[in-house]
Amino acid sequence: MRVYDRFELPPDKAELHRRAVQLEWWTIAFFLVAVALLALTLGQSQAMKAAWIEDMLGLVPPAAFLIAARFRNRKPNDRFPYGYHRSVSIAFLAGSVALLGLGAYVVYDSLVRLIARERPPIGLIDVYGHQLWLGWLMIAALFATMVPAILLGRVKQRIARQLHDKVLYADAEMNRADWLTAGAAILGVLGIGVGLWWADAVAALVIGGDIVRDGTRTLRSAVANLMDNRPRVVDGSRPHPLRDNLLTAVRDHDWVADAWLRLREEGHVFVGELLVVPVPGTDRLVERLEELGAFARKFDWRMHDLVVAPVTRIDAAEREGSDRVRGLPYPQAGRPSGQESRTGSAG
Amino acid sequence: MRRTIALVGVVLVLLAGCRWPQDVGTTLEDVRGGVLRVGVTEAPPWTRVTDAGAVTGAEARLVERLAQRLDARVEWYPGSESSLMAALNGRVLDLVVGGLDAKAPWTKEASLTRPYVTMQTIVAVPAGVPAPQELAGARVAVPAGTAEVAALRGEEAVPVPVAEVTGREGLPVVVGQWRLAELGLRATGHELAIHDHVWAVPPGENAWQVEVERFLLALSHGEVEGLLAAAEREEASA
Numbered sequence: 001m002r003v004y005d006r007f008e009l010p011p012d013k014a015e016l017h018r019r020a021v022q023l024e025w026w027t028i029a030f031f032l033v034a035v036a037l038l039a040l041t042l043g044q045s046q047a048m049k050a051a052w053i054e055d056m057l058g059l060v061p062p063a064a065f066l067i068a069a070r071f072r073n074r075k076p077n078d079r080f081p082y083g084y085h086r087s088v089s090i091a092f093l094a095g096s097v098a099l100l101g102l103g104a105y106v107v108y109d110s111l112v113r114l115i116a117r118e119r120p121p122i123g124l125i126d127v128y129g130h131q132l133w134l135g136w137l138m139i140a141a142l143f144a145t146m147v148p149a150i151l152l153g154r155v156k157q158r159i160a161r162q163l164h165d166k167v168l169y170a171d172a173e174m175n176r177a178d179w180l181t182a183g184a185a186i187l188g189v190l191g192i193g194v195g196l197w198w199a200d201a202v203a204a205l206v207i208g209g210d211i212v213r214d215g216t217r218t219l220r221s222a223v224a225n226l227m228d229n230r231p232r233v234v235d236g237s238r239p240h241p242l243r244d245n246l247l248t249a250v251r252d253h254d255w256v257a258d259a260w261l262r263l264r265e266e267g268h269v270f271v272g273e274l275l276v277v278p279v280p281g282t283d284r285l286v287e288r289l290e291e292l293g294a295f296a297r298k299f300d301w302r303m304h305d306l307v308v309a310p311v312t313r314i315d316a317a318e319r320e321g322s323d324r325v326r327g328l329p330y331p332q333a334g335r336p337s338g339q340e341s342r343t344g345s346a347g
Numbered sequence: 348m349r350r351t352i353a354l355v356g357v358v359l360v361l362l363a364g365c366r367w368p369q370d371v372g373t374t375l376e377d378v379r380g381g382v383l384r385v386g387v388t389e390a391p392p393w394t395r396v397t398d399a400g401a402v403t404g405a406e407a408r409l410v411e412r413l414a415q416r417l418d419a420r421v422e423w424y425p426g427s428e429s430s431l432m433a434a435l436n437g438r439v440l441d442l443v444v445g446g447l448d449a450k451a452p453w454t455k456e457a458s459l460t461r462p463y464v465t466m467q468t469i470v471a472v473p474a475g476v477p478a479p480q481e482l483a484g485a486r487v488a489v490p491a492g493t494a495e496v497a498a499l500r501g502e503e504a505v506p507v508p509v510a511e512v513t514g515r516e517g518l519p520v521v522v523g524q525w526r527l528a529e530l531g532l533r534a535t536g537h538e539l540a541i542h543d544h545v546w547a548v549p550p551g552e553n554a555w556q557v558e559v560e561r562f563l564l565a566l567s568h569g570e571v572e573g574l575l576a577a578a579e580r581e582e583a584s585a
Contacts, residue, residue, distance in 0.1 A: 119371045119551020121458030124560040131564055133368060133557060195369035197551050 008073055008085065008268050010301045013163055020159050020168055021069055024062040027152055027171070031055050031062075034145045041134070041141045050109050051185075057105070058178055060098035061171035064091035068167060072267055085304070086226075088167055088267025093222040095170035100215030102177055106208030110201040119197040122189065135189045142182045142189075149179040161234050164268050164302060166225070169234050170218050177211045228264040242270060246299050250274065250292065255282045260314045269304035275311050285310060371551035374441055375558055383419040383441055385410055386431030390446030392523075392578035393544075396425045403581060405574035406444045406546075413562050432456040438549045442559065449543035458550040462543035463563035464571045467524045468495055470539065471532035473514045478535040488512060489521040498539040525575040 009017055038051045068091035076083040112118075125134045153175030160168035184203035191199020221236040231240040247261045257279045263272035274296065278285055293308040370376070387407070389396050394404040402423045414421045424431070424440060428451075434440045436456040449462045470487055472478050479485040482502040489495050491508035499506040499521070512520045514530035521539060522532065546563065548556045 119549075121548075121550040121556055122368065122553050123458065123461055123556045124564065125461065126564055131561060135368060192551075192553065193368040195371050195553070197371040 008304065009163075013301060016159055016163055017069070017165075020156070020163065020165065021066065023152060023156055023159070024065050024069075024168075024171070027062040027175070028059060028066075030145075030148050030152065031058050037141050037144065041137050050105075053105055054102060054178070054181060057098045057102045058174055061091075061095035061167060061174050064094040064098075065165075065167045065171060067091065068267070082266070082271070082305075085266035085269050085271075088165070089222070089225050089265070091167040092170055092225060092267075093219075095167050095174070096215060096218035096222040099170060099174050099177065100212065100219050102174070103208055103211030103213075103215045106181060106204055107212060110204035110208055113201040114198060114205070117197070118201070120188075120192050120200055122192055133193075135193050138189050139186050142186050146179045146182040146186075149175045149182070153179070164234055164240075166221070166234055170222075173214055173218060177207075177214065180207045180210065183207070225265055231263055231265040231270055240265075240270075242300055242302060246296060246303065249299060250276065250296065253292065255279050255288060256292075258314050266304070268302065270300075270302045271305040273307045273309065275309050275314060277313055278310055366554060368553040368557060370554040372438055372549070374438065374549060374552040374555040378417055378419050378441055378555065380418045381420075382422055383410070383414045383417065384422050384424060384439070386424045386426060386434060386440040386443040386445075388426065388428050388431065388443075388445035391582060392525075392575050393446035394444060395578070395582065396423075397585075400425075404578045405571065406446070408574050408578075409563075409566070409571075410442065410444060413559065416562065417558070428453070432547065435547055435549050438552070441549070441552075441555065443547040446542075447545050447547055449545045451545070451547075453547060456550075457547040458552075458556055459545040459547055460556065460560045460563060462545050463560075463566055464544050464568060466542050466544065466571075466575075467538045468521060468540040468542070469524055470519050470535050470537040471522055471527055471530075472519045472535055473517070473530070473532055476517060476519060478533065479519055479537075482537055486518055487521060488516040488518045493521075495521045495539050502537075502539075523575065525572040526579060529576050529579060 035052060035055045038055070068087040071084045071087035074080075074084040113120075122133065122135045122138070124131050125137060126132075127137075153172045156168050156172040156175065159165070160172060181204065184207040185200070187203040188200025191203070217236065221232070231243065232238065233240050243261060243263045246263075247259060250256060250259045250261065255278055256276050258277040260275040261272065263270045265271075274292070276289070276292065278288070282288065289308050289310060293306055296306050296308070297303050387394050387396065387402055390404075392404055393406045394402060395407075396402050400423075402425070410421060424434070426434075428443070428445070428447075431440060431443045432453045433456060435443050443457065447459065449459060451459060453459065470479075470482065479487075482499065482504040484503065484505065486505045486507050487499055488507045488509050489499055490512055491510060496506045496508060507516070507518060509516060512522055512526075512530070514520060514532055519535060520530075520532065522530065524534075526532065527534060546559060548559055
């Protein structure tokens with residue numbers, strides 16, 4: 001039998017992934033253009049420095065995605081016997097740290113400006129002989145960076161859900177953070193126009209708080225991923241239904257008396273162990289076990305690498321304990337549980 | 348969310364009324380028909396503070412013109428840039444002038460206007476003196492105690508410091524480009540420095556800043572050069 005599948009993604013998903021790679025290249029191009037555009041309109045001001053740092057951070061998730069995309073499909077080898085799927089999880093961690101960093105920076109920067117009672121100056125600019133308030137040009141530039149960020153973010157979010165790609169999802173969140181900060185900056189410039197020196201900083205502070213919350217959630221999810229938590233759907237809102245569905249399907253085999261399944265996420269794919277208690281007197285047990293393994297892998301494209309082992313009995317306490325950690329009452333497997341304690345009460 | 352943003356935007360625009368942008372404080376309102384408090388540092392020919400306390404120079408003329416436009420009376424406050432910028436930041440002054448360059452490090456304390464004129468410091472020759480092909484090795488007369496001495500050394504020229512450039516040194520000389528006609532000099536194509544000139548206003552007083560910039564940007568290069576040349580003549584005769 002084949003120990004593992006060579007490829008992560010079925011053809012239709014691989015096509016989606018190729019689109020995602022394209023989108024990420026576009027994102028990088030977009031950020032580079034945005035930096036240039038802001039440099040032209042803002043010059044060497046403090047605001048330019050902030051926008052510069054934001055855009056640099058915005059480059060992290062797409063770069064992480066593209067790097068992980070080069071590694072994730074590599075064959076397992078002597079050095080990495082489990083393959084390279086986890087590169088996607090590491091990229092997810094990098095992307096979420098960048099998102100949190102962006103939020104923290106925006107909050108810090110706006111607080112400093114508020115405390116220093118910094119009054120932002122915006123003067124005139126001469127455009128081909130026409131004198132124009134620089135604020136209008138800044139608003140135009142910010143608006144121009146907002147629209148692509150909204151569009152890119154939406155498409156990415158949709159693909160991320162279909163691919164179970166959390167890096168892409170974190171990147172979509174980053175794009176959301178970008179257009180929100182741009183929107184805040186537009187409000188800020190308008191506020192400065194009417195003589196409210198604090199408008200810019202307060203708008204940025206509110207948006208910064210939102211990004212910090214987002215970043216914290218994503219970072220927690222990324223760390224939990226590396227801790228092999230129970231797989232959750234791509235936006236982290238609920239446990240992924242695959243484990244319960246698969247366990248139910250395995251139990252439906254008439255030669256299976258009892259079964260126990262544990263899964264972890266390795267980037268796009270799920271990996272784990274399945275223990276089965278065969279009905280006494282089952283013939284062709286080894287073949288049946290192999291077939292069960294193949295069945296599980298066909299069950300869902302995400303199911304990638306599963307060790308199937310026969311056991312004589314599964315300890316009820318063991319079972320209960322392991323499920324209590326995951327916060328889901330065991331017998332009701334298959335029912336989506338909305339309220340799952342994320343930290344759990346592991347003991 | 349987006350609807351709220353649009354709504355707030357509309358309200359802000361309505362609030363703005365006719366004048367856009369507005370000051371955080373009330374500088375423009377106070378200056379118009381009132382007093383224009385100007386901090387000045389000596390930087391001939393841009394500004395010069397006479398022993399009697401009067402301020403002359405090209406930028407002094409410009410400040411007077413601006414005040415006239417706004418129907419304001421000018422009060423001069425000579426001082427060092429450091430102290431003037433601090434006063435400007437606290438809105439004790441409305442304007443600081445004195446040959447300020449766009450690269451001035453005062454962006455934390457003050458808002459520098461958009462550069463209104465660009466002046467080059469060049470190497471020129473009087474009639475009868477051949478223009479050096481290269482600065483390296485050439486003896487060049489230069490006002491003593493200026494950054495141009497170092498710039499010349501950087502070009503491996505031999506600086507000859509003089510108290511004042513007169514054009515009668517019999518050497519190539521370093522001058523601001525506005526002095527060519529006055530001293531009967533000829534440009535050599537070697538330039539030592541470029542200065543973008545700005546004024547400084549209190550940060551956040553955007554209506555005031557826009558008013559000042561509108562005035563400055565309407566000036567032509569020739570107009571400023573003329574004022575500078577006049578200031579040089581005035582100084583020489585004083």
